[in-house]
Structures are given as C-alpha cells and as structure tokens.
Amino acid sequence: MKHLIALFLKYKVWLLTVLKPMGFWGAGAISLLDSSSMPVPMDPIMAFYAWNNPHRYYLFVIMAALGSAIGGLLPFLLGRAGGELFLLKRIEREKYEKLRDRFERQEFLALLIPSMLPPPTPWKVFVFGAGVFEMRTTNFLLAVFLGRLVRFGIEGYLAIRYGPEAVGLVGRLAHEHHTLLLSLLGLVIVAIAVTAIRKGMARRQVAPPAV
Secondary structure, three states, rough: OOHHHHHHHHHHHHHHHHHHHHHHHHHHHHHHHHHHHOOHHHHHHHHHHHOOOOHHHHHHEEEEEEHHHHOOHHHHHHHHHHHHHHHHHHOOOHHHHHHHHHHHHHHHHHHHHHHHOOOOOOOHHEEEEEHHHHOOHHHHHHHHHHHHHHHHHHHHHHHHOOOOOOHHHHHHHHHHHHHHHHHHHHHHHOOOHHHHHHHHHHHHHOOOOOO
C-alpha cells in the first residue's frame, strides 16, 4: 500500500512538472485532473500562474474554470448513475437530507457557492450530490464554471497585487473561519441579486411604452 501511495505521489509531481510550462492549456488540464480524479493544490498553482503572467492571467482563469467544469462531469455522472448509497456512506443521513433540500430549493446556488470557496470545502461531495439529486447538466457546468471563475479570479488578483503568499494567507483564514466566510459570501450574493433586480425594475420603468 505504501509503495502504491509513493508511486502515485511521484506520478503526480511528474505530471505537474510537465503541465505547468504549457501555459493556460496546462492550467486547464491540471484543473480538469483536480476536479475529476486527482486532487491537486490548485490555489498555489493559480497564484504561481498569476504572478508569472499578470497581463494574460484572465486566460488562465478561464481555462482553469473550464477544465474544472468538464472534469467535474466524472463524479457528477457517477452520482447520477446511482451513487445515493455511496454518498450516504460518506456523510450522515441528516447532512444528506440537508444537501438534498438545498438542491431541491435552488440547485444552481447549491453548487455555485461551494465552487467559489477554497478548501476545506468538500466540493466533490456537492458535485457528487448534484448527480445524485439529478441536477440539470447545463446548470451544473455553468455553476461550476462561474464559481471557479470567481475563485481563481480573486486568487489571481491577490497574487498579482500582494504576491503569491497572499493566496496562502487567505486559504488559512478560510480554513480557520469557514463559517464566517460562508456568511460573508452569502451576503455578497444577496447584495448582487438585489442590485440586479433593482436595475431590472428601473429599466422596465424607464423603457418607453410599445407603440
């Protein structure tokens, strides 16, 4: 068993060494591996890309978000194929029912918010649950893509402005104050939604009547 673990770690290091120099294509491939099967420390990798490519970092963000959405289809489809018992073995019945209620109320936000958050958010549990609770595939891809776009974009901004170590600091704070981070993120999303609704209503009021 130890030999297999050592072999896996060796292969993982070699793979990252090969993919990093590939630019934004490498960022997409690494993110795809991370979301599908092979856990990868995406936060320091994205900080590394941002620090070395500040003027083209948006390409790395887009490709990494796209890779994460596509790679996430593997656990998503496994969950859809009948992963209810598998999920129940990993979380308590009470948590399972709360997760199910989230997806029944608003499946898009149920996956969008975890996709924005850094570790220790159990992201693959939500992805697997999205399959179990039969989330629409288009909503799944869009939620993961947008969530990762926000996460990687913020990490890149922090790395470019304050240095790569800033991403690690934020990650540690998120680990220690996970509930507070969730609450703040929820307030931000509510504020954005309220602002969008108000702008939409204002446009309707200003729009001239149809002739």
